[in-house]
Amino acid sequence: MIDSYFPHLLIALVALLATAKLLGALAQRIGQPAVVGELIAGVLLGTSLLGLVNPTNPVLHALAELGVLVLLFEIGLHTDLRSLAKVGSQAITVAIVGVALPFGLGYAVSQALGLGTIPSIVAGAALTATSIGISARTLSDLNQLHTPEGQIVLGAAVLDDIVGLVILSVVANLVEGTAVTAGEIAKTSSLAIGFVVAAIVIGGLVMPHVFRLVARIEASGTLGVIGLAFAFLLAWLADEAGSATIIGAFSAGLILHGTPQRQAIEKTTTSIGHFFVPIFFVSVGAAVDIRTLGEPRVLLFGGALIAVGVLGKFVAGFAPFWFNGSKSLIGIAMIPRGEVGLIFAQMGLATGTLTSQLYSAIALMVLATTFITPPLLAMRVRSSAASAESADRPGDGGIDDLVAGTSTYPTQRPQRPQKGRD
Amino acid sequence: MIDSYFPHLLIALVALLATAKLLGALAQRIGQPAVVGELIAGVLLGTSLLGLVNPTNPVLHALAELGVLVLLFEIGLHTDLRSLAKVGSQAITVAIVGVALPFGLGYAVSQALGLGTIPSIVAGAALTATSIGISARTLSDLNQLHTPEGQIVLGAAVLDDIVGLVILSVVANLVEGTAVTAGEIAKTSSLAIGFVVAAIVIGGLVMPHVFRLVARIEASGTLGVIGLAFAFLLAWLADEAGSATIIGAFSAGLILHGTPQRQAIEKTTTSIGHFFVPIFFVSVGAAVDIRTLGEPRVLLFGGALIAVGVLGKFVAGFAPFWFNGSKSLIGIAMIPRGEVGLIFAQMGLATGTLTSQLYSAIALMVLATTFITPPLLAMRVRSSAASAESADRPGDGGIDDLVAGTSTYPTQRPQRPQKGRD
Numbered sequence: 001m002i003d004s005y006f007p008h009l010l011i012a013l014v015a016l017l018a019t020a021k022l023l024g025a026l027a028q029r030i031g032q033p034a035v036v037g038e039l040i041a042g043v044l045l046g047t048s049l050l051g052l053v054n055p056t057n058p059v060l061h062a063l064a065e066l067g068v069l070v071l072l073f074e075i076g077l078h079t080d081l082r083s084l085a086k087v088g089s090q091a092i093t094v095a096i097v098g099v100a101l102p103f104g105l106g107y108a109v110s111q112a113l114g115l116g117t118i119p120s121i122v123a124g125a126a127l128t129a130t131s132i133g134i135s136a137r138t139l140s141d142l143n144q145l146h147t148p149e150g151q152i153v154l155g156a157a158v159l160d161d162i163v164g165l166v167i168l169s170v171v172a173n174l175v176e177g178t179a180v181t182a183g184e185i186a187k188t189s190s191l192a193i194g195f196v197v198a199a200i201v202i203g204g205l206v207m208p209h210v211f212r213l214v215a216r217i218e219a220s221g222t223l224g225v226i227g228l229a230f231a232f233l234l235a236w237l238a239d240e241a242g243s244a245t246i247i248g249a250f251s252a253g254l255i256l257h258g259t260p261q262r263q264a265i266e267k268t269t270t271s272i273g274h275f276f277v278p279i280f281f282v283s284v285g286a287a288v289d290i291r292t293l294g295e296p297r298v299l300l301f302g303g304a305l306i307a308v309g310v311l312g313k314f315v316a317g318f319a320p321f322w323f324n325g326s327k328s329l330i331g332i333a334m335i336p337r338g339e340v341g342l343i344f345a346q347m348g349l350a351t352g353t354l355t356s357q358l359y360s361a362i363a364l365m366v367l368a369t370t371f372i373t374p375p376l377l378a379m380r381v382r383s384s385a386a387s388a389e390s391a392d393r394p395g396d397g398g399i400d401d402l403v404a405g406t407s408t409y410p411t412q413r414p415q416r417p418q419k420g421r422d
Numbered sequence: 423m424i425d426s427y428f429p430h431l432l433i434a435l436v437a438l439l440a441t442a443k444l445l446g447a448l449a450q451r452i453g454q455p456a457v458v459g460e461l462i463a464g465v466l467l468g469t470s471l472l473g474l475v476n477p478t479n480p481v482l483h484a485l486a487e488l489g490v491l492v493l494l495f496e497i498g499l500h501t502d503l504r505s506l507a508k509v510g511s512q513a514i515t516v517a518i519v520g521v522a523l524p525f526g527l528g529y530a531v532s533q534a535l536g537l538g539t540i541p542s543i544v545a546g547a548a549l550t551a552t553s554i555g556i557s558a559r560t561l562s563d564l565n566q567l568h569t570p571e572g573q574i575v576l577g578a579a580v581l582d583d584i585v586g587l588v589i590l591s592v593v594a595n596l597v598e599g600t601a602v603t604a605g606e607i608a609k610t611s612s613l614a615i616g617f618v619v620a621a622i623v624i625g626g627l628v629m630p631h632v633f634r635l636v637a638r639i640e641a642s643g644t645l646g647v648i649g650l651a652f653a654f655l656l657a658w659l660a661d662e663a664g665s666a667t668i669i670g671a672f673s674a675g676l677i678l679h680g681t682p683q684r685q686a687i688e689k690t691t692t693s694i695g696h697f698f699v700p701i702f703f704v705s706v707g708a709a710v711d712i713r714t715l716g717e718p719r720v721l722l723f724g725g726a727l728i729a730v731g732v733l734g735k736f737v738a739g740f741a742p743f744w745f746n747g748s749k750s751l752i753g754i755a756m757i758p759r760g761e762v763g764l765i766f767a768q769m770g771l772a773t774g775t776l777t778s779q780l781y782s783a784i785a786l787m788v789l790a791t792t793f794i795t796p797p798l799l800a801m802r803v804r805s806s807a808a809s810a811e812s813a814d815r816p817g818d819g820g821i822d823d824l825v826a827g828t829s830t831y832p833t834q835r836p837q838r839p840q841k842g843r844d
Contacts (some may be wrong), residue, residue: 005480005484006484006487007658007661007662007667009484009632009799010654010655010657010658010659010661010667011654011655013651013654014651014654014655014658017647017648017650017654018648018651019652021636021639021641021644021647022639024641025639025641025644028640034641046644052775057479058427059480059481059484062427062428062431062481065428113435169436171627217443217444217447218447218450219443219450219456220692220696221692221693221695221696222443222696222697224693225439225443225696225697225700226439226440226443228439228697229435229436229439229440231432231434231436231437232436232439233432233433233436235432236429236432236433236436239429239432240429245428245429245432253733267693268693268696270642270643270693271643271689271690271692271693271694272694272696272697273643273692274642274643274644274646274647274690275647275650275690275694278647384824400551401507420752
């Protein structure tokens with residue numbers, strides 16, 4: 001009977017939500033972003049320790065995927081395309097250098113460690129894409145998402161995901177032995193970029209009218225739920241167009257940012273996110289099999305990938321040399337790798353290009369870059385604040401408060417002063 | 423790869439959410455409860471017509487199950503145990519008569535139509551439990567959940583679910599040919615009832631302290647998400663104790679009703695419900711295979727079950743003869759059958775006790791009783807309102823507004839006057 005898994009799902013969700021919220025709160029108490037607590041909650045509950053949360057279970061996996069879409073939709077809702085465009089040249093520079101450098105360095109160390117050409121390409125490719133989810137959530141936990149640095153990171157992370165997906169399709173052909181033509185690369189690239197442009201242009205023209213009609217439905221929560229449905233629609237379209245679902249959800253948020261219904265949409269989706277988003281971060285943590293990480297070869301190769309992965313993205317932060325803010329903050333925030341890196345690793349494993357040791361080494365790199373970023377970024381922000389440079393700029397609120405910020409129950413505590421929406 | 427279903431899930435959710443909200447709004451515009459629109463959305467999208475929503479898919483099924491738990495938790499949060507206890511004797515009377523009469527009548531007509539003893543018992547048993555989800559949601563759509571009549575229906579529906587589950591375990595033994603002893607029946611009954619009593623007593627002592635601690639976590643949405651985790655925990659415990667998950671979720675709401683954190687919990691869970699609850703109602707509609715409903719034998723047997731099913735519950739509404747309000751309103755609101763009826767039918771089909779025709783007949787009964795109740799109840803309420811009896815009592819707000827009521831975006835329209843929480 002299809003019901004037999006359901007009680008187990010319930011207890012997994014109970015453990016997941018309670019542990020994520022508890023460790024998230026503890027992380028904040030010791031000055032770390034809440035997302036660190038959620039990731040650690042995942043490691044504790046995951047397959048290799050308590051075994052309560054199995055991220056490969058289809059239902060939990062789907063909930064986690066919905067979670068990252070809700071998160072990217074929320075981030076898009078809070079992103080003003082104009083302020084993103086204002087830092088466009090910087091973001092493009094960070095993205096290009098942040099793809100090329102880690103790819104080149106990753107390929108070089110893999111060759112140096114004795115890997116063949118194609119495995120070296122796969123390993124290099126796995127280093128290219130920053131995890132938008134982890135980066136944006138960490139910046140938002142630290143109230144930095146709406147700073148120029150935060151906007152550059154967001155733009156660059158979206159762009160390198162698009163580039164990463166183009167590389168993925170090229171590498172997939174290479175691995176399968178199919179010839180790779182320049183025409184194909186151009187086609188994949190233009191599809192992926194064209195999707196975002198088309199979505200924003202067409203959506204920007206059509207959706208304000210649609211949502212003016214939706215706003216006439218009186219039932220509460222309708223705008224938020226229809227907004228979320230729109231995000232899922234663009235996620236699906238993005239997938240069909242050969243791009244990533246998260247790019248579609250982010251574009252949906254960008255499109256609805258300027259509508260008068262934004263606040264109503266936000267109100268409902270933020271609450272829905274409180275449920276879904278921790279499922280994503282806990283699943284990321286739960287996918288870690290801490291038992292495979294002890295083998296010498298895994299540690300050696302993983303360590304090399306971590307070194308070049310961190311270095312490559314950190315240096316990329318300094319690429320827009322004309323930018324006047326904190327380049328090291330950008331460099332640190334670009335470090336975490338996530339889903340796209342793991343997709344490369346899984347593809348490599350499935351096709352036999354990577355051994356299970358190389359797979360573990362890439363997983364170790366994803367893990368390490370994800371876990372070191374939040375504390376490093378928190379340190380960087382604190383030292384900036386100490387030198388009175390950036391930390392408490394007014395108008396930082398928005399997603400920073402909404403995703404993981406202050407209490408919103410007026411009876412509990414007074415609101416933070418910067419609570420006002422941008 | 424486990425991802426292959428995900429794009430399909432996305433487009434199913436888009437179709438489901440958009441159609442549910444649209445048809446829900448249309449239903450309201452023609453004076454029907456929104457839930458009618460959601461059920462019809464399900465029929466349209468379901469397996470027998472458009473095929474976009476397949477309710478037996480594990481992920482959608484799990485989302486729908488979570489949806490009914492969120493709904494019951496919300497209803498519990500809005501239910502004052504004391505006001506439920508005030509109508510306790512009436513609710514118990516409605517429950518007892520509303521179980522005995524449909525069971526007896528269902529058994530009798532099945533025998534009259536030539537069924538054997540055990541199939542007749544299964545058919546009768548499928549008529550016993552009112553669907554709390556449909557009843558409560560319809561009452562709330564019509565602003566009637568907090569009237570004495572609404573409270574009696576809610577209490578009776580919870581009780582007859584408990585009785586229905588006891589009957590289910592007895593019938594399951596009968597069907598499998600196991601001897602049924604009085605001791606076993608007593609054990610099953612006391613487990614099911616004992617669970618609710620124990621949950622409310624222990625939970626009522628412990629949870630206020632737990633939630634006072636949870637309230638100290640500043641991150642917004644924490645109280646709501648932990649509240650939901652508590653509902654899932656009790657749902658799981660209820661299942662373990664041999665009761666139903668929905669009883670557990672409802673009890674969790676009852677327990678948290680009296681805590682000072684209730685409003686904060688409500689705020690988040692209501693928004694989460696806006697997403698999950700329609701998935702449940704659309705799935706109920708989508709399970710309808712309209713192709714099997716045309717066969718003469720199905721129509722004959724189904725028609726007989728509908729007749730006795732409607733009659734039995736309607737008469738039960740008049741059983742508390744000393745009650746001073748609208749007994750016909752109670753009788754109508756008790757009519758819808760749902761999950762428990764379908765579980766009986768599925769069990770009968772799986773064990774070979776029921777033919778697929780009898781199965782379709784029971785499904786037809788569940789369907790018909792679910793679909794006729796909202797318009798009948800809307801008519802009844804309007805005629806009461808016309809005779810200035812009940813419709814617009816002050817203080818009706820609460821779940822009525824929250825589950826499917828007015829807009830809550832202050833910029834859109836003025837609030838309804840009765841918006842204040844009870």
